[in-house]
Amino acid sequence: MKRKYLTTLLWTSLGTTLFFFLFFNDEKTLRTFLITLLLSTMYSFVLGFGNGFINEFLNRKFPWSEATRTRAVLSIVSIIIGNFILVYFCNYMNYVVIQKTATAEEFFSSKYGVTNWFMINIALLISAFLHAKSFMEELKKTSRKEVVEQKLIAKSANAQFESLKNQLDPHFLFNSLNVLSSLIDENPRQAQKFTASMSKIYRYVLEQKDKEMVTVEDEIEFAKTYCELLKTRFEDSVYFSFDVPREDYQKYVVPLSLQLLLENCIKHNFATSSKPLTIRIFSDGNTLCIENNLQVREQIKESSGIGLANIVQRYSLLTERNVFIEKSEDHFKVKLPMLLVKPQVSSEEPEEEAAAYKRAQKRVREMKKFYSSLITYCIIIPFLFFVNLFTSKGEYWFWYPALVWGMVLAFRAFKIFGIGESWQEKKIREIMNQQKNRSNGKI
Structure with a gap:
C-alpha cells in the first residue's frame, strides 16, 4: 500500500471517531473515546485494506485499459463478496468481541440483519467510488500515454516521409548526370538538347518533391517529357507506349514514381536497335502499371535499389495498399496503387478525431457529475439514517x-x-x- 493511502485511512479513522464521539455518544469519557477510536480504526483499515487489496490485485491481473468489460464484471462481483465478508467480520468483532452487546447466535439472527445490511450497502458505495476513482486514474494514464504515442508516431512518420522525399534530388541528379556523361561521348549535339530538357524536368522535380501525392495526369505528362528526353539518347532502341484512360487522370500517385521506374528500366536492361526495350505504361483497375520486356544487362556494380525502395516506403506511409512487383522470364512489371482521395501525412487532427474528442469530453463531464452525485449520496444517506435512527x-x-x-x-x-x-x-x-x-x- 502507498504511504498516501495509509495516511488517508488514518485521517478517516480520526474523523469518524470525532464524529461519532461528539454527536452520537452520551458518555464522553476517555474510555469511550478510545473504544470509538478502536472501532473506527478497525472499520477503516479492514475495509480499506480489503478493498485496496482487491483493487490492486485486479489492476495487476485485469487492467482497465486491456480488459475493461471483464474488469468491470469482476470488480462488481469481488466488491460485493469481499465487502459482505469484511463487514460481517467488523460487525462481529464490534458487537460480539469488543462491546459484547450480542452473542454469536444473536448476531447471526434477524435481529442484526438490518444493521449488517445497511453497513454492507455503505461499504459497497464507498468501495464502488474507490473502484471508479481507480478507473478514472487508469483512463487518464492510458489516454495520456496514447496521446504521447500518437504524437511520436506522427512525428516519426513525418520525419521518415521527409527523409524519403529528400532522397529524390540526389538520386535523380546522379542518374541524369550519368546519362549526360555517356551522351557527351556518343553525341555532343544530343547532349546539349538533353541538358536543356533536363533543366525543364528538374524544375518539375523541385516543384513536386514537397508534395505527398500528385494527380495521375501530372505524372503522365511529366513521364512523357522524360521519355522524350530518353529518346534523344536511345533513339529507336527504346519504345514507350501510354494507355491510361482519361477517367483515371484525377486519381493520385506518389510524385516522381514513374520517373524512378523508367530510370530502373533503362538502368537494368540493355537496349539496341535489333533488340529494342519496350516500356508500357497503362492502368489496370485501380493500379498504374509500368511493364517492360526483360533484357537484363550485366551489372558491374551492384544496384543500390534506392528508386523502387523509395516508392514502396512512401506508399506504405500513405495507404495500406501495397506496391506489387511481378517478374517473369521475359517481362518485369510494377503496379502502383492509384488512390481515389488524397491522403495526408500530417499531425493535424482529422475532423472525425475532433468530433470523437468532443464526445469524449462530454462523456468525461457526465462521469464527473455522476461521481459527484455518488459522493453526495454516500454522505447524505448515512446522515439521514442516523437522523431517522435517533x-x-x-x-x-x-x-x-x-x-x-x-x-x-x-x-x-x-x-x-x-x-x-x-x-x-x-x-x-x-x-x-x-x-x-x-x-x-x-x-
Missing part, C-alpha cells in the same frame, strides 16, 4: 430517499457505463470503421 424509533423513513435517489444513480450509471451513450459511440465507431475499410478497399 428521531423516529421503529419507523424507517430514510429508505424512501435512499431508494429513489439510488434508482436515479443506477439509471445514470447504466446510461454512462451500460448501453447508453457508450453503446451509441461503439456503434458509430463500428460503422465508421466499416466505411473506412470499404474506402481503403477502393483506393
Whole structure:
C-alpha cells in the first residue's frame, strides 16, 4: 500500500471517531473515546485494506485499459463478496468481541440483519467510488500515454516521409548526370538538347518533391517529357507506349514514381536497335502499371535499389495498399496503387478525431457529475439514517430517499457505463470503421 493511502485511512479513522464521539455518544469519557477510536480504526483499515487489496490485485491481473468489460464484471462481483465478508467480520468483532452487546447466535439472527445490511450497502458505495476513482486514474494514464504515442508516431512518420522525399534530388541528379556523361561521348549535339530538357524536368522535380501525392495526369505528362528526353539518347532502341484512360487522370500517385521506374528500366536492361526495350505504361483497375520486356544487362556494380525502395516506403506511409512487383522470364512489371482521395501525412487532427474528442469530453463531464452525485449520496444517506435512527424509533423513513435517489444513480450509471451513450459511440465507431475499410478497399 502507498504511504498516501495509509495516511488517508488514518485521517478517516480520526474523523469518524470525532464524529461519532461528539454527536452520537452520551458518555464522553476517555474510555469511550478510545473504544470509538478502536472501532473506527478497525472499520477503516479492514475495509480499506480489503478493498485496496482487491483493487490492486485486479489492476495487476485485469487492467482497465486491456480488459475493461471483464474488469468491470469482476470488480462488481469481488466488491460485493469481499465487502459482505469484511463487514460481517467488523460487525462481529464490534458487537460480539469488543462491546459484547450480542452473542454469536444473536448476531447471526434477524435481529442484526438490518444493521449488517445497511453497513454492507455503505461499504459497497464507498468501495464502488474507490473502484471508479481507480478507473478514472487508469483512463487518464492510458489516454495520456496514447496521446504521447500518437504524437511520436506522427512525428516519426513525418520525419521518415521527409527523409524519403529528400532522397529524390540526389538520386535523380546522379542518374541524369550519368546519362549526360555517356551522351557527351556518343553525341555532343544530343547532349546539349538533353541538358536543356533536363533543366525543364528538374524544375518539375523541385516543384513536386514537397508534395505527398500528385494527380495521375501530372505524372503522365511529366513521364512523357522524360521519355522524350530518353529518346534523344536511345533513339529507336527504346519504345514507350501510354494507355491510361482519361477517367483515371484525377486519381493520385506518389510524385516522381514513374520517373524512378523508367530510370530502373533503362538502368537494368540493355537496349539496341535489333533488340529494342519496350516500356508500357497503362492502368489496370485501380493500379498504374509500368511493364517492360526483360533484357537484363550485366551489372558491374551492384544496384543500390534506392528508386523502387523509395516508392514502396512512401506508399506504405500513405495507404495500406501495397506496391506489387511481378517478374517473369521475359517481362518485369510494377503496379502502383492509384488512390481515389488524397491522403495526408500530417499531425493535424482529422475532423472525425475532433468530433470523437468532443464526445469524449462530454462523456468525461457526465462521469464527473455522476461521481459527484455518488459522493453526495454516500454522505447524505448515512446522515439521514442516523437522523431517522435517533428521531423516529421503529419507523424507517430514510429508505424512501435512499431508494429513489439510488434508482436515479443506477439509471445514470447504466446510461454512462451500460448501453447508453457508450453503446451509441461503439456503434458509430463500428460503422465508421466499416466505411473506412470499404474506402481503403477502393483506393
